[in-house]
Amino acid sequence: MTAADSDGARPARSGRRPGQSGTREAILAAARERFAQVGFDKTSIRAVAADAEVDPALVHHYFGTKQQLFAAVVELPVDPEVVLRQVDAVPLDRLGETIVAAVVGLWDSPAGAGAVALVRSMVANGDTSLARDFLLSVVLERVRQRIATDTDDGRLRVALAASQMAGLVISRKILDLRPVSGLPLPQIVAAVGPTVQRYLTGDLGQDSPGAGEP
């Protein structure tokens, strides 16, 4: 706790921000730097607030959760929470088709165009660790918690599913690999859904489920 916590609606110190827009920008700048330096997991809303010299409540007020703040920093064109709620709502044996439909539907939407530019830029700069962190900590973690059992933590399963989804999105949106790039959503779901389902809940032919842990 800092002295700034006494008033959630005002910057902790005055004289630096010209107004709301300046405060919002200062929070974004602080978050961008901290995410880049220590990664998604180790970044806290409180630390970002301290860097931006504002009250943590103000960060929540402007941006919501940490994952929503991250989405704003990398200019994600969509709130990941919306997709994750679809994944939470279906039975385990429909996870594969649901994930394929949600992810491909999202990338095919107008919002997907901005995401393609983001991917290009990240791959170009070799700056993929933050995207991976976010994928592992937020998106895949939610799926992992659904499929984990006493003998299988599900980490390899969600990473394999992510490998197929990444390849599918890149084939459709960056490589324009026909006929996959032109295939209507229902046919993509029929073709790729079973792959993702097997990765998440099927037999992977591993002697020991956790054997791949580094």
Added chain:
Amino acid sequence: MTAADSDGARPARSGRRPGQSGTREAILAAARERFAQVGFDKTSIRAVAADAEVDPALVHHYFGTKQQLFAAVVELPVDPEVVLRQVDAVPLDRLGETIVAAVVGLWDSPAGAGAVALVRSMVANGDTSLARDFLLSVVLERVRQRIATDTDDGRLRVALAASQMAGLVISRKILDLRPVSGLPLPQIVAAVGPTVQRYLTGDLGQDSPGAGEP
């Protein structure tokens, strides 16, 4: 045929090349430009030779086949022919595991490091059409010819397999997505081989195999 065809071991015109190294460079430059302008399929050894003002036999002498010339132009660290021969040699029902083992093995080898740099640069520049052409015309075409039937030309099948392989390579080599990135080859083959096998020879749940053709 041009007048230059009378002597396969000498440049068609003299006075432009300082020596063998200059000739080789001139062929590479001509090939680079032509591949970029008209794509892999429409580029002929003869056209490249004409652009470089050398005899076509000299292009074959220095570089071998058109695909080997392409590999030299994009500085592919490996001869694709070597991988394709492994694919040709196995029965249909072992294609999945063979392709996963060959592709992952290749990218895990020292030669793979150069390929990672190549992928980064192509994605960054949006310059992926040539890579896609090459993938479709050479690598996937050989596999497609093996699996095509009277009612299914196999194009969707090889593209789906390519989407999984692209995602797997990117997850291991660019995203460093654990535990997929650290998983030993035999476990990768056990996990992903059946996916590629199903894409190539299994049930894809499509009403009509050719329905995805653009």
